[in-house]
Amino acid sequence: MESWNPGAARNAILDFVERATSPGVGFIEPGDRIATFDNDGTLWVEQPLPVQFNFIFAALIEAVKETPSLATEQPYKAIIEKDHDFFEKVGLQDPDAVSALEGAIARAWHDSTPDRFESEAQSFLEGARSERFGRPSTELVYQPMMELLELLRTNGFRVFICSGGGRDFMRVMSDNAFGIPRENVIGSAPRYEFRVGQLHRTDEVLGGVALGAGKPEHIFAATGRLPAIAGGNSDGDIEMLEAASFRILISHDDAEREFTYTEGAERAFAEAEKSGWTVVSIKNDWKVVFG
Amino acid sequence: MESWNPGAARNAILDFVERATSPGVGFIEPGDRIATFDNDGTLWVEQPLPVQFNFIFAALIEAVKETPSLATEQPYKAIIEKDHDFFEKVGLQDPDAVSALEGAIARAWHDSTPDRFESEAQSFLEGARSERFGRPSTELVYQPMMELLELLRTNGFRVFICSGGGRDFMRVMSDNAFGIPRENVIGSAPRYEFRVGQLHRTDEVLGGVALGAGKPEHIFAATGRLPAIAGGNSDGDIEMLEAASFRILISHDDAEREFTYTEGAERAFAEAEKSGWTVVSIKNDWKVVFG
Numbered sequence: 001m002e003s004w005n006p007g008a009a010r011n012a013i014l015d016f017v018e019r020a021t022s023p024g025v026g027f028i029e030p031g032d033r034i035a036t037f038d039n040d041g042t043l044w045v046e047q048p049l050p051v052q053f054n055f056i057f058a059a060l061i062e063a064v065k066e067t068p069s070l071a072t073e074q075p076y077k078a079i080i081e082k083d084h085d086f087f088e089k090v091g092l093q094d095p096d097a098v099s100a101l102e103g104a105i106a107r108a109w110h111d112s113t114p115d116r117f118e119s120e121a122q123s124f125l126e127g128a129r130s131e132r133f134g135r136p137s138t139e140l141v142y143q144p145m146m147e148l149l150e151l152l153r154t155n156g157f158r159v160f161i162c163s164g165g166g167r168d169f170m171r172v173m174s175d176n177a178f179g180i181p182r183e184n185v186i187g188s189a190p191r192y193e194f195r196v197g198q199l200h201r202t203d204e205v206l207g208g209v210a211l212g213a214g215k216p217e218h219i220f221a222a223t224g225r226l227p228a229i230a231g232g233n234s235d236g237d238i239e240m241l242e243a244a245s246f247r248i249l250i251s252h253d254d255a256e257r258e259f260t261y262t263e264g265a266e267r268a269f270a271e272a273e274k275s276g277w278t279v280v281s282i283k284n285d286w287k288v289v290f291g
Numbered sequence: 292m293e294s295w296n297p298g299a300a301r302n303a304i305l306d307f308v309e310r311a312t313s314p315g316v317g318f319i320e321p322g323d324r325i326a327t328f329d330n331d332g333t334l335w336v337e338q339p340l341p342v343q344f345n346f347i348f349a350a351l352i353e354a355v356k357e358t359p360s361l362a363t364e365q366p367y368k369a370i371i372e373k374d375h376d377f378f379e380k381v382g383l384q385d386p387d388a389v390s391a392l393e394g395a396i397a398r399a400w401h402d403s404t405p406d407r408f409e410s411e412a413q414s415f416l417e418g419a420r421s422e423r424f425g426r427p428s429t430e431l432v433y434q435p436m437m438e439l440l441e442l443l444r445t446n447g448f449r450v451f452i453c454s455g456g457g458r459d460f461m462r463v464m465s466d467n468a469f470g471i472p473r474e475n476v477i478g479s480a481p482r483y484e485f486r487v488g489q490l491h492r493t494d495e496v497l498g499g500v501a502l503g504a505g506k507p508e509h510i511f512a513a514t515g516r517l518p519a520i521a522g523g524n525s526d527g528d529i530e531m532l533e534a535a536s537f538r539i540l541i542s543h544d545d546a547e548r549e550f551t552y553t554e555g556a557e558r559a560f561a562e563a564e565k566s567g568w569t570v571v572s573i574k575n576d577w578k579v580v581f582g
Binding site: 031034114158167168171175181182183185189191192193194195197199206207213214215216217220221222223224225226239242243 | 449483490
């Protein structure tokens with residue numbers, strides 16, 4: 001935890017881990033030590049757009065090249081026109097926007113194999129760079145969070161990602177970028193069908209999108225438990241944080257070293273204040289942001 | 292592997308692990324070392340009936356006591372009349388039989404919480420005994436298989452159960468009985484809904500039953516990979532074994548120390564012979580059956 005400044009957030013985390021692993025009040029059985037963290041904006045940078053959005057956009061722009069009539073439909077229209085409002089709606093789980101985006105994603109990878117998706121995601125990630133920081137996107141990982149994950153692992157916690165983003169994209173980079181093996185990545189995902197010795201992607205979303213109530217639902221399905229500790233940064237994380245014993249909410253308040261924004265996290269911060277969640281200020285609590 | 296007799300099966304397993312972890316042909320990247328094993332009849336005794344069936348039957352008999360008219364419907368009728376044929380149909384995935392059983396299970400635990408299910412399963416397991424062996428059912432674990440799991444773990448494999456049986460029942464006992472933590476248990480399961488800070492069971496089966504093609508489908512969803520090594524004992528395991536690099540098929544051929552049966556595994560043994568899967572004879576390959 002050497003990248004954390006002394007203060008209330010660091011103290012609360014160290015205190016939680018100390019109690020969780022010591023006999024007495026707050027002790028957590030080793031089997032129950034499940035830690036879950038949101039991905040974009042919690043473990044790495046999500047501005048100006050989550051990295052995976054750019055991957056999906058590139059595929060959907062290809063689809064428009066093949067089928068120009070799509071250009072007048074959503075989400076293709078919003079991508080071409082760089083219509084930020086549409087994607088804010090997606091973030092806020094507007095049913096029409098979510099359904100249009102899911103439909104386009106299903107169309108782009110209809111019936112494809114995991115190998116095809118993985119090699120496309122891999123190629124994209126190799127070239128993905130942040131303009132703002134002039135670095136590969138996969139390096140824009142929050143160093144203090146990596147130290148927190150390591151602290152948790154050392155104390156017997158199994159660390160999972162739980163993201164509304166696409167599970168299979170994250171699984172391509174989670175081990176290298178975060179040290180989280182792919183079987184510990186929970187997220188929104190298509191159902192695959194096994195036919196003639198091979199997996200084929202269907203157009204169904206397996207168990208619903210892993211946002212809001214979908215987060216604790218997916219976490220229980222994957223682990224058989226609700227989290228002992230959870231971390232997030234937006235309204236889509238509220239139910240996951242509610243379901244946890246110890247809650248961390250990241251505040252993006254450092255315009256100089258990262259970004260300043262609260263859009264889509266207003267309810268989460270109100271809940272954090274009401275319920276005493278541990279708010280982590282990037283500006284004040286982190287000595288460094290990136291490794 | 293001290294409970295294994297020298298012979299072809301033991302040699303094949305040791306050779307697979309040696310190659311998987313040594314540079315050269317057969318090497319398996321550490322991230323890809325996923326091992327999956329069927330549960331009933333592969334890790335522990337499944338005769339005369341899988342333990343979980345007795346748990347479900349007890350709940351369904353309770354349902355008939357509350358609603359006597361159910362006694363004329365399936366699967367209640369088959370349970371009351373001890374109609375073995377009906378449950379063979381379930382094992383062979385007859386759609387009507389499977390759907391009747393799923394419906395009755397959904398009805399019995401409709402809207403219940405994970406805590407309720409867990410405490411019922413725990414109580415049942417504490418009292419479950421095998422008449423044949425005069426021992427608690429949870430002790431009827433195959434010692435040689437436990438040694439194989441340990442060998443795999445020592446060599447960097449992550450070991451999962453993948454069973455057509457109910458995931459949440461297995462999760463109550465997998466850690467104590469097999470040393471497999473509940474997050475490594477894959478199986479058939481209801482979808483849960485998170486409402487008002489609590490998970491509630493729905494009547495839907497999440498991602499389909501984990502039998503046949505459902506096994507590799509569930510394994511990919513849970514781990515992001517197909518297995519490097521898999522073990523099973525029946526026709527419901529064929530697709531999981533096909534999907535793996537190294538395949539183990541348990542032959543129940545020891546009437547004296549366990550049971551002799553091939554029903555429901557005929558296609559699997561034909562496939563094993565055709566494709567050179569490693570067949571493990573309980574009679575010949577295991578020095579001891581139980582610990």
